Amino acid sequence: MSVAQTVAEILKRQEVKATFFLSNEKTFRGDFALDDSWKAYWQARAKEGQHFGSHTYDHTYFVKDGPKGEVFVKAQFGPKAGMTMLYNEAMMCKEIRKVDLRFEELTGQPLQKIWRAPGGKTSPNLIRMGDMCGYQHFGWAPTGFLGDELNSDKYPNSVLLEKASREIKDGDITMAHLGIWSRKDPWAPAVLEQLIINLKDRGFCFGVLPKIHKNSPNQSK
Numbered sequence: 001m002s003v004a005q006t007v008a009e010i011l012k013r014q015e016v017k018a019t020f021f022l023s024n025e026k027t028f029r030g031d032f033a034l035d036d037s038w039k040a041y042w043q044a045r046a047k048e049g050q051h052f053g054s055h056t057y058d059h060t061y062f063v064k065d066g067p068k069g070e071v072f073v074k075a076q077f078g079p080k081a082g083m084t085m086l087y088n089e090a091m092m093c094k095e096i097r098k099v100d101l102r103f104e105e106l107t108g109q110p111l112q113k114i115w116r117a118p119g120g121k122t123s124p125n126l127i128r129m130g131d132m133c134g135y136q137h138f139g140w141a142p143t144g145f146l147g148d149e150l151n152s153d154k155y156p157n158s159v160l161l162e163k164a165s166r167e168i169k170d171g172d173i174t175m176a177h178l179g180i181w182s183r184k185d186p187w188a189p190a191v192l193e194q195l196i197i198n199l200k201d202r203g204f205c206f207g208v209l210p211k212i213h214k215n216s217p218n219q220s221k
Helices: 004-014 036-048 089-107 124-133 157-167 188-201
Strands: 019-022 051-054 060-065 071-075 084-087
Touching: 004 036, 004 188, 036 051, 036 089, 051 089, 060 124, 071 089, 071 124, 084 089, 089 124, 157 188
Parallel strands: 019 051
Antiparallel strands: 060 071, 071 084
16 A cells, blocks of 8 residues: 555546455555555545455465365465465355455445456356356456566566556556555556556546456456
């Protein structure tokens, strides 16, 4: 969440709506992204008409499929952080839906019925679990990975900006974060606004999920 306010200001200035996939991750303040301390931030984004989906409550990574239709997962946060656990459909549904319930507590409105698996790690079985729970999974296009998780010495912001500005295609879903602990030079303050401007110059407009354009890429990753 270290660049969350910067992202919000850029989106507002450029009149662009985005889809935020939420997880209760630790923030630079030492609190968590779905704590009451972030209530005003999420209320403001909701008022702007942004869209919101689940990123699993504890940022829970898919590890592999289980032997009987379950999935092995590993949470990054929460009381079981770092433990590999076997989740059935009901348990996975609870992990996805918990974000929805918490977001409605914070803002008075539910999420869109969409989710994104942490790290983009999925299997057909995991996607099926989300579908059965009522949440459609959205990945991102290969060229839509904007690189803000990469090492900033090897992948400086200027290179990432040029690559995305050149390679993003019509219908691509792009993906970036509201802050990355491991990147020395933050991506969003240097890249986001100029990337939006460059894409507008190429004739692009911007949409929110779950709207799917006719030429959208395969959503599962």
